[in-house]
Amino acid sequence: MVGPPEQDHDPRTETAPGPGVGASAPPLPRGTARPVVGDEEDLREEAEAALRRLVGRDDARLRDDQWRAIDALVSEHRRALVVQRTGWGKSAVYFVSTALLRARGAGPTIIVSPLLALMRDQIAAAGRAGIRAATINSANVTEWDEIHARISAGEVDVLLCSPERLNNPGFRDEVLPRLAADAGLVVVDEAHCVSDWGHDFRPDYRRIRTLLAELPVGIPVLATTATANARVTADVAEQLETTGHEDARSDVLVLRGGLDRESLHLGVLRLGDQPTRVAWLLEFLAATDGSGIVYCLTVSVAEQVAAQLREAGVAVAAYTGRTDPTERESLEADLKENRVKALVATSALGMGFDKPDLAFVVHMGAPSSPIAYYQQVGRAGRGVDEAVVVLLPGEEDARIWEYFGSLAFPEERQVRATLDALERGGTQSAQLLETQVDLTRSRLEMMLKVLDVDGAVKRVKGGWESTGAGWTYDAERYARVEQARLAEQRTMVDYVSTDGCRMAFLRATLDDPELEAGTRCGRCDNCGGVTLPSAPTREHVAQARKAMDVPGVVVEPRRMWPSGMPGLGVELKGKIPPAEQARPGRAVARLDGLGWSQPLRELFAPGTPDGEVPVHLRKAAVQVLDAWPEGTTVDGVVAIRSTTRPELVSHLAQGLARYLGKPFVGTVGPSPEHEAPGRHDVNSAMRLAGVAQRLTLELSPAARTGLAGRSILLVDDLTASGWTLAVATRLLTEHGATGVQPFVLAQR
Template identity: 55%
Template sequence: MGQDRTAVREQAETVLRRLAGEHARLRDDQWRAIEALVVDRRRVLCVQRTGWGKSAVYFVATALLRALGTQGPTVIVSPLLALMRNQVEAAARAGIRARTINSANLDEWDEVTGEIHAGAVDVLLISPERLNNPDFRDTVLPKLAATTGLLVVDEAHCVSDWGHDFRPDYRRLRTFLGNLSAGTPVLATTATANARVTQDVAEQLGAASRLGAGPEALVLRGSLDRESLRLGVVDLPGPAYRLAWLADHLDELPGSGIIYTLTVAAAAEITEFLRSRGYTVASYTGQADDADRRAAEQDLLDNKIKALVATSALGMGFDKPDLGFVVHLGAPPSPIAYYQQVGRAGRAVAHAEVLLLPGGAEDAAIWRYFAALAFPPEDQVRSVLAALHTDRPLSTPALEPIVDLRRTRLELMLKVLDVDGAVRRVRGGWISTGEPWIYDEARLRRVAAARTAEQAAMREYATTSACRLRYLRECLDDAGATDCGRCDRCAAPTFTEELSDGALRAAEAFLGRSGVGISPKKLWPTGLAAVGVPLKGRIALPEQALPGRAVGRLSDLGWGGRLRELVGPDTADVDAPDDVVAAVVEVLREWAHGTDPWPRRPVGVVAVGSRHTRLVASLAGRIAAVGRMPLLGTVMVSAAGGPRGNSAQRVRALHGSVALPSELVGALAGLSGPVLLVDNLVDSGWTMTMVTRELRRAGAPEVLPLALAVAG
């Protein structure tokens, strides 16, 4: 390029001081990355620990490239809104004009697009999903790719399906890379990549680089040591003990921090309990409104709360340099994911506490649930591909009656097929490209085996007698890993398993509460006519159920484990245990006299014949006895298959399979009040809905659903 490298470094140091303060200086590898991007126009992969300063590299490089006057905007592909907001603010400090296009600013898209075309944007932050939005892909992306001055792929481990957080949308970057002008520099960054993931990402960058006849990607991998972190494990016998421990020790943790959980339900429970014990905490999950997430983030940044109780939705990108602690109630499924989350702490403080309170069998059950969402078997994939060989696009809901996959899993599969070039997303849904596609079963097996090994490694982390930080670094293939001298294995533990009787009693009482709502279905799934089921639109009001109740969720910290023992797919069919019957009676008592009571008292009980017929029948009988109501009978459901399919498939299987015995039909005639319909588990909710429809058509005035558990 003919540029004076010394002069470029001086300019880079000047920009860094604007960004990070007068005393800031570039690290050697930071300069090597900037030099490769700005002077040599190379492709660079930075694998560096959280807090090392990866964002400084791309902001400084952006400022230098923009100063040359011929470069278009830097495009940063970021996975999370939290990350985008932090980066827009950081860019402003360096005098860099940054804008974002994401799901939370729909009303600004036209304005931002106009600014891009006018050259008024230095940095554009987009989500990987935006790369395949039909309007953005077809109208904005081609010009953007042709004029991009620098492409940044943040959290680049998401590109690799070997990574702990693989996201198919990231694979669409290959198309973007291929459309870049020759010599456009590319920076990929991550803090959590082992050797296999590093190689995979570098090869993808390098393959794209070879298309432009450029050099191989430059990999800059640094030490993953975190001198400020003090790691420990507090092993406690159950959820109540873990909540009690938090209630007793949260004030002892320095500053403010994050409490990670594995499920949305657990985040809500922990938040509620800690508030009841006088702590200022807030929850943060992917199901919360964007405005609520923004408010929670800001409260933590401003130290207005002691902790943010979060799922992995806060796993990447949240930047609070003085975060004092990270506590996990339940272990993530891999040491790599764990290292990524604990890396949020201790970035600008002398020390931060990192504690794991593992859940043992409870954690493993949640890992199994998420593992079940893996890529589907080949026959299901082929059926979708065959269905898309039509002259018009099919939406995801229209595909559901064709393949027995839940919506999230079907959408994930379609994204992978899109990335592989077998299907294409267009206005109105999906179409087949007609391109040949190979089901790579061997690779899927290897990835599944890698996930199993990661789970075993996470269990070993909790029990290892060796240095905990060294263990994590070695899991990420950090060649320079040594004992840290600070963790609870290298030094005396900072925190013990001690907790007070009062906190434990409060936690047991809190988790012992029972009762969650069951919302009735009001709409039939889309596309049932295509599979011969004559149901569509709204469910007729005279065929609907009333709102119902269940003892708890399978993911609850309190009742979850007990309910999984009873209604899990591989559990024995037994009589309803006394403690569970007592919980059901308490749910009924609250339902009758609480703040949102049933409209009328039930006058009879009906059981649903399920995979746990004995359990449900015995429960229904005892409810009838306690409530002094007649047990009207059992409705047998002959639908094949389990409850985990999508809604359309479940309704198709259930349609015509619900049999009401003649004596039950006779008992329904002349009833003066609702029927209490008892089942073991409400998952998709369609068994209750279809049985309710038949009961009401046979004469039941109203139906009140009651279940032991709801999924989720």
């Protein structure tokens, strides 16, 4: 039997959209059904005709499991979970099912998809089959009313919406119930996100269980993913079984296939340091045909690597969580059309991006999960015979994993404090809650989403409110999830060091039901199927090192005080007056980057004792000053006195004052009753409150008087939130200083 093309859909073939889906006539409104096809053979023939229109190939045939899923959805209106490798053709299942169901008078299909890239590709694929698709997401708010009108008029066959829409009050309470009641099919794409055992758990996805429980009887449901091991598969299937209808068949059809990717040639290279890895990447890109993706673990590394490659003449672009949504779409198009050699990306470019001829995927640093790794490398080789996949692990990987692991579900006392605040104060925004809970904004918002799904709080217009329902802190469950995360990290370390077959290792990690003992792919570096250049030339390493040896990043000043500060006893609100703002400052480097980031990470490691600035970092600091005119024209130097690294900061500030030939004016430091270090693991408002209540101006009367009209270099060792620099600047400007220029060794 001939299967569909290797990719989910083939953008290289175009077919003119017909007037309707699955037939020569437009789809009928719900309730005016055409006669159902008489037998299974005829239905399969109709399904394969729809598949041929979708992929633009006359020889396309459904795989057996594709047909089993389609038949279950269309003939039996069942719920199905399809776990199949990337490129298997999961989207064909729901597009073909849509064509058949719409031809029988069913309502539109609702697809919950996690990324805009996925939505754009699927809308294009649907159009080739004559399926009219539309999307509702954060990037097309101005089109929502028009799309709702088209849905009501029966002019939309498929509606794609992001999981975040499910938690938008207006969409959740007003639009979604109408859509769900009239849906012909509900699809949950990338369904592993539903499970908190999955590598990409998303709180918004948990609301899908509520959506499924409230669906009218008889509406089929399809969940799909390429990255789910046995535990995640069982968890998702259990959630799909929620029906609430005794007369509806509730057992879920689970279809799991083999995960081998015959086009992928996997390899791991352990190279000595960051310059060597970047130099190797430069040579690899020059020697490799086609275009691909270079994954990095942090935004800073992605931006730095992209900048170095561009400087070396390679056509690349950075693609991260900071990239504007409109620019993302343009960058995706550039990669698809091979206008760039590669996108240097974080995990922001992941699920749903479809370029069948993607020739390579390189990881500059190892993801914390082999399941996430399999998902990312699965972007390659979907429509070509061979694609190269290379992992370049770094010594900093474990520290990055540890940081992201610190963002786990909060402690019970923090959850209770949030619930108590909502019960006392009624509806409140996240900004206002920040002043009452010692959580960072990202952790607070994640927690609120989980509590929303659990029924303890509800997102409404204007913020969040308590439902008054009881809620239990499942500490045992959260601990199990954390242990599963740590186990995945250990497995990723084992993947790097294994001398066995790498594809078999990944397949075993994902509980591939078709994996046989002793299987070897014959394509990875350990099986002898791929040969990678082991080391770059000295010249390229020297060039990469030279580029990394240029220190200096801009430290942007704070321009707005957080909301709700009076509630914390700090009378600061609104915009910071320009006269009280710091000027854009400088840091030697960010802690999560390349180059100078490495010695800075070592300097600020927990076990490093306080002491003078190391010689190499003194030279880097001077380089930054010399390249920064505003920093060299100050009238004096002030230090922020540190209680944890007093010798380091004092040595840095006084050394810079001597280098500039300017007076060391004095310090800004904690008052005697606040000598203990302030907390850094809290949200912005609480961090500011702690700083504002702690810092005082520690200058002699003469020095205070002499501040009037003077510009100051404000020196600290490390900045994270920016509030210490903002408050110290305000103290200095209140006494007449002008033009405060912050300088720090590192920016977190």
